[in-house]
Amino acid sequence: MNIRDLKLFKHLTGTLHFGQTSQACNITPSGLTRTIQRLENELGKKLFTRNQRTVTLTGSGRIFASYADEVLQSWNKLQNDLNRDGILRGELTLYCSVTAILSILPSILERFRNTHPRVHINLQTGDAAMALGRLESGEADISIAALPDDLPASLTFKKIIETPLIFIAPKDAGKTVAYRNGSIDWQKTPLILAERGLSRSRTEAWFRKKRVVPNVYSQVAGNEAIITLVSMGCGVGIIPELVLLKSPMKEEVKILQISPALQTFSVGVCTTIKNMHNPIVSEFWHNAGNEPEHET
Template sequence: MDIRAIKIFNHLAHSLHFGRTSRACNLSPSALTRTIQRIEEELGKPLFHRDNRKVSLTPAGVLFKRHAEELEQRWQLLLQELGDETTLHGEISLYCSVTAAISILPGILGAFRQGHPGVQIKLQTGDAAEALDRLNDLDAQVTIAALPEQLPESVIFIELAQTPLLFIAPQEGELPRMDGHGEIDWTRTPVILAEQGLSRIRIDRWFSEKNIHPSIYAEVAGNEALLAMVGLGCGVGVVPELVLEKSQLRDRVRVSPITPDLTPFIIGACTLKRHLANPVIQAFWSTVQQVNGNNEEG
């Protein structure tokens, strides 16, 4: 088996999802299946349990996973030792929201490219709520994400920014609807909610604490979709201030003076602790710390 097959196995061993791994590794489903079957044939043991609903590692798969992860790390170290000793080579995969790519990453990437021009950067953007899942599934080695309420033991985090959660309403129209006491009438005010993520957790908790049963108009994926729905007059919602400031839709909504008191987001860089054994990730992490330290001093 070759190192690419090892990398493919490692991704699947974390994602436990053939479709996700085939997309991340740019393989057809049949090619992914053949790669895993070749490894299993060489080892003489099945590595995955498969059925129509889930994928899991066999005992042999758990054992092989430990050795395969170590082999991939050793391969990265070997490439570095064989290369130019003064120049770092390799690649790094990053995942973040479009907002983070615009507002947070430029200074970090600029400094990293200047210090390590031999490293190839692969950047993916998407829903910020998926950032930690992308990290755990090995779709990305570093993500920019909001600090979860409980950080997994396997993840390390560097705080880069804080942003409050704002209650927004359409720029035009009569939303939110008010009751006779000057409070929002949540039974008559349609609400747009994120499908998942920290903002959803916090607004759900706020509604529960206030014993409010909101009129949910729609659940959407991502802050831009939420802003679009609110801007169209479909309802009210909650978004991070940083997202609103950078959005092209900001002129179509307004910040309501009557707003839930929600804990602000702490935005930062995340990676798995074991990734720091990789010289490229270690160098990127050092750059994040340096740039963040300079920003704090400024």
């Protein structure tokens, strides 16, 4: 086995999807299959169980994934130890939402790239609710994420900014928002929720405190999709204010003044504690600001 094989294996343990990994790693699906088969032949154990719908890690696969993690971290350290010219080399995989790319990453990346131009950065984008999962699966080295109410013990977090969680309505809210006794009637006003993630859990907690079962119109992945549906008059949505400020559709919606306000988001960089031993991750962390705001 070689380092590239281990990298392909590790990526596949995160996606559990041969097509996604082959596309992301620039290898044909058949080439990826042969790589995994070669590893299984060398180990004498099945690493994945596959059927027509799903791919899952076997018990042996989970053990080998820990081994691959250790080898790849040692490899990165070796590469830098061998190059004693003080220049950091290697790869860093970042995962974040489009909003984070527009609002948070530019200044951090500029500082990091100016200091460490030989580090290649792989940037992955997607639903912010998936950010912590990408770290735990090993698909990303660092994520830009919202601090959850309970940060897993394996992760560490550094706050960069705080942003309110806000209610938004169409510009012409009169056709969408229903009122009763001067307050929004949530049983008649359609509500657009995040499919998963921190904003979803905090919204549900907010309605539980009010002892109201809202009229849920739609559940979608991604804050940008919520803004789009709201702008079309489909209902009221709940998103971090930071997302709205960077949205090209911000003029198509308006913020509703709702009391009590939802709990604010702390947004920052997040990684696994074991990743902090990686000099590239450690340097990026340093460039992201001061000492960790929250660490377990």
